[in-house]
Amino acid sequence: MRAVGRFVSRLKWPAVLGILAVTLSGCGSYFTSRASVLSPAGPVASRELSLIEISLAIMLVIFVVVMGLWAYAVIRYRARRNDPREPSTSTGDTRLEILWTVVPLLIVIYLTVLTVQSEFYLTRRPNPATSLQVSVTGHQFFWQFSYPGLGISTIHNLYIPVGEKVNLTLTSADVIHSFWVPELGGKTDAIPGYHTYMWLEASRAGSFFGECAQFCGVGHYNMHMTVIALPPAQFQAWVKSMQKKNASSSSARAVEPGGQPVPS
Amino acid sequence: MAAVAELVGTKGRQRSQSYLMSWLTTADHKRIGIMYLLAATFFFGVGGIEALMIRIQLSSPGNTFVTPALYDQLFTMHGTTMIFLAVMPLFIGFINCIVPLQIGARDVAFPRLNALSLWLFVLGGILLNSSWFLGGAPNAGWFNYAPISLTPFNPGPGIDFYDIGLQLAGIGTLMTGVNFIATIINNRAPGMSLMRMPLFTWTTFVTSVLILFAFPPFTVNLFLLMFDRLMGANFFNILKGGNVLLWQHLFWIFGHPEVYILILPAFGIISEVIATFSRKTIFGYDSMVLATIAIGFLAFTVWVHHMFVDGFGPYVNSLFAITTLAIAVPTGVKIFNWIFTMWGGKIKFTTAMLFATGFIPLFVIGGISGVMLAMAPADFQYNDSYFVVAHLHYVLIGGSLMGVLAGAYYWFPKITGRLLNETLGKWHFWLMMIGFNVTFFPMHFLGLLGMPRRVATYSAAMGQAVAFWNLVATIGAFILAISFLFFFYNLIKSLKSGERAGPDPWDGRALEWATESPAPVYNFAKTPLVRGRDAWWVEKTEGDGQLRSAEPEQDGESAHHAHGIHLPTGSIFPFLIALGLTIAGYGAIFGLLLLVAIGLALAFFSIHRMIVDEDPGEIVQPVGGAGE
Known part of the structure; x- marks a missing residue:
């Protein structure tokens, strides 16, 4: 124990910080992924990330303060050899106890305000007149998307226009699933017997990887989807081509050509 | 077991039965407490092996x-085992071994019910785990x-x-809750007012109340599921008007x-250990009690x-986010009180104290991620991702299990009469701190990088970061496992040849600490008179270092000495009740009605016998006086 203390006090802190800085700067690739909460591509995910960042920052301050007190107590009040000190006989301190009840309470109230504001913003359903309506159905183990106003249906791939709010109505054909496209926004469960709602918006064109987050059986790990955000003109062209296929096809609904076949 | 038996205070009891x-x-x-601890440690090992296979x-x-x-x-059996068959019964083991001693009682309020709780837990756990060999484990x-x-x-x-096994174990837990509420209310030694109770007893009391109110909804749920699965009911079947969210x-x-x-219970253990090794009374006792009650209430x-x-x-x-965030306040009060118990103390870093001290940063990290998770819109991202896996292991290992281990090093001498080896203990502690953090801290990143929970595998296309942090976590898990080899070796070695405590x-x-280690079967030769908080410390510092007897003296001898x-x-009937219900459980699972009938007949016969048989009790002659 004592050796550890000596080691820590003899460390060359500038050198340590230097090494740490070099490591972190090379760390970019250790904090990126195909579907990262940390790289939002729309207002929902951005709002959620900002909430994560604010709360994390406040929590880090609390962590540093609490751990500072902890470390001071642990180091300063260790029993040493031939330690003549008598332990304090204090049993409490009302002022301190009020302080560490009231300050956390104020922090919690602040976090509550942020939480409630974001909660109402994120669950406010967009105006049906100006937003795209999509019905999402979870199946073991694939996602089905249908556009009730447009008469199209796809599996695996959800096509949406960039810059437009998309209003999703979710349900499930079998067990509970959870719709999650981390770069566009958090989850909403697809529950048999219920309709749940969420909205998403992509602020740039691209493919966004999505997955089922609620355990749904042996194929859960492989229940993926891709949200393809197209510029509005391209989206309209895609809708037209799908509708044309519908008209020429004998089946009422075409399955999106790029999609994989439905697993049996 | 033989070594345990020799050590456990059964000396005073005359027995004609076999071992x-x-x-x-x-x-x-x-x-009963020792059997809880042994069975739970076994299940902990099983759950640990499952965890390693996952990693x-x-x-x-x-x-x-x-x-x-x-x-x-x-992953189903890892979670179920660790929660129901390992961590909870480990605490119940300590509660059984220690709480009656802390309140100066002879035993719990309902000793045979206590035995029934134990056997229901043990046999329920065996039934649940036998699924591996009988058609597949729950999934x-x-x-x-x-x-x-x-x-x-x-x-x-x-x-x-899952359904029948947890139903059996759950009924046992429910009765434990009832038993300890009754014990703590009724069996306290004279002078042990509520606000003089040690904090481990207080947290046991609040825990027992939580058990009393929390387990019935679960019991109902398991019954509904049993009706649906085994008897064709439709509580959860939406096609017949059922509801899955029920x-x-x-x-x-x-x-x-x-x-x-x-x-x-971990909070209680940490409070005891930190106060003892800081050589101070707990800081802010009243607020500790209030915080425990507040947390217990908010839990619902x-x-x-x-x-x-x-x-x-x-x-x-929003409503549930607010109630959840509110829990941070009483929990924070506890953290500060522990730190300020150490403040101004003279801290001796035994292994038990290392675990209690190490508990604080780990639990603070778990608490911090808990506050972040409470913010509902942010939880839309965290929910069912590895971020939650990180959080729950920081509170369940960094919190609960660290509490169990602090309790193990602290109370092992009281339970067995021998000390655990301190050198092996320190190896265990440091390896565990490293292994635990290396395993679970990266899981925060994995969650934010989009890895959902309960996925059997993930694609390399998720990115090298996901693969990298998963590998780091697996390496950490093996370090964690090795730290427990030190612990198990220490347990066996110290039981055989540890220093006498x-x-x-x-x-x-x-x-x-005022009675022998291990405590004699009657706990205290004379029922002690409690004269303050930290009852034994009071006698050592303000009294003559002997417990006062609360019993009336006759000619210089207490009634118990005379009679x-x-x-x-x-x-045997508690065991037979549990056995009968377990047999009936197997019958229900496999649709063998005759087996159900035999099992239930055995259970009801044994219940009847346990009720009508009068317990004459036994008379034990104490050796020496109180505190000797």
């Missing part, structure tokens, strides 16, 4: 170490949501093993208090935070 029968029939809270499977993308079907059974997660747990999606017997509500109305059942008001993504809308989510090896403060001490006798 095995003496354990099967015992009603002594200390022996091997996830160590690289696309791994095929286990099939997805087996993986689903592994719908420890949360076992409907409808994936229903027959159409899950035709094998696994879920029935399970989720009942489960989490139980499930959230359950996680506090797993942490409050937050269950929907497990269901933030169920689409209940902004009003419901003597009654009070730590210069303790509560009453358990002996009256103790409950053991009985």
Whole structure:
């Protein structure tokens, strides 16, 4: 124990910080992924990330303060050899106890305000007149998307226009699933017997990887989807081509050509 | 076991039974506690092996170490085992061994009921784990949501093993709750007012109340599921008017208090250990008690935070976010009180104290991520991702298990009479701190990088970061496992040849240190008179270092010295009740009605006998006086 203390006090802190800085700067690739909460591509995910960042920052301050007190107590009040000190006989301190009840309470109230504001913003359903309506159905183990106003249906791939709010109505054909496209926004469960709602918006064109987050059986790990955000003109062209296929096809609904076949 | 038996205070008891029968029939809270600890340690090992298999499977993308079907059974049984069969019974073991001593009682209020609790837990746990060999283990997660747990999606017997096994163990836990509420209210020694109770006794009391109110919803849920699966009912079948969210509500109305059942006893242990080794009384005792009660109450008001993504809308989510955030306040009070108990103390870093001190940063990290998770809109991202896995292991290992281990190093001498080896203990502590953080800290990143929970594998296309942090976590898990090899070796070695502890090896403060190690079967030769908080410390510092007797003296001798001490006798019927119910459980799982009938007949016969048989008790002559 004592050796550890000596080691820590003899460390060359500038050198340590230097090494740490070099490591972190090379760390970019250790904090990126195909579907990262940390790289939002729309207002929902951005709002959620900002909430994560604010709360994390406040929590880090609390962590540093609490751990500072902890470390001071642990180091300063260790029993040493031939330690003549008598332990304090204090049993409490009302002022301190009020302080560490009231300050956390104020922090919690602040976090509550942020939480409630974001909660109402994120669950406010967009105006049906100006937003795209999509019905999402979870199946073991694939996602089905249908556009009730447009008469199209796809599996695996959800096509949406960039810059437009998309209003999703979710349900499930079998067990509970959870719709999650981390770069566009958090989850909403697809529950048999219920309709749940969420909205998403992509602020740039691209493919966004999505997955089922609620355990749904042996194929859960492989229940993926891709949200393809197209510029509005391209989206309209895609809708037209799908509708044309519908008209020429004998089946009422075409399955999106790029999609994989439905697993049996 | 033989070494334990020799050490455990059974010396005063005259027995004609065989060694095995003496354990099967015992009603002594200390022996029951030891059996809880042994069985729970076994199940902890089983759950740990399952965890290692999970980590091997996830160590690289696309791994095929286990099939997805087996993986689903592994994570289900890992969670179920660790929560119901390992951590909770470890605490119940300590509660049994220590709480009656701390309050100066002879035994618990209902000793035979206590034995029944034990055997229901042991046999329920065996039934649940036997599923591995009898058609496949449960595979719908420890949360076992409907409808994936229903027959159409899950035709094998696994879920029935979950249902019946947890029903048996759960009834046992419920009776433990009742027993300790009654014990703590009724069996305290004279002078032990509520606000003089040691904090471990206080947290046990609040935990018992949580058990009393939390387990019935779970019991109901398990019955509904049993009706659906085994008798064709439709509580959760939406095609016949059932509702799948009924399970989720009942489960989490139980499930959230359950996680506090797993942490409050740890708070109590940490309070005892920190006060003892700082050589100070606990800082802010009153606020510690109030915080415990507040946390216990709030536990029942937050269950929907497990269901933030169920689409209940902004009003419901906001309300449950607020109640959840509120829990941070009393929990923070406890953290500060522990730090300020050390403040100004003279801290001796025994292994027990290392675990209690190390608990604080780990639990603070778990608390911080808990506050972040409470913010519902942020939880839309965290929910069902590895961020939650990181959080729950920081509170369950960093919190609950660190509490268990602090308690193990602290109370092992009281339970067995021998000290655990300190050098091995320190190896255990440091390896565990490294292994634990290396395993679980990266899981925060994995969650934010988009890795959902309960995936049997992940694609390399998720990115190298996901593969890298998973590999790091797997390496950490093996370091964690190695740290426990040190612990198990220490347990066996110290049991055989550890240093003799003597009654009070730590210069303790509560009453358990005022009697021999291990405590004699009657606990205290004379019922002690409690003269203050930290009852034993008061006698050592303000009295003559001897417990005062609360019993009337006759000619210089207490009544107990003249006539002996009256103790409950053991009985085989608690074991037979549990055995009968377990047989009936197997019958129900496999549709063998004759087996159900035989099992229930045995159970009802034994219940009848346990009720009508008068317990004459036995008279034991104490050796020496109180505190000697």
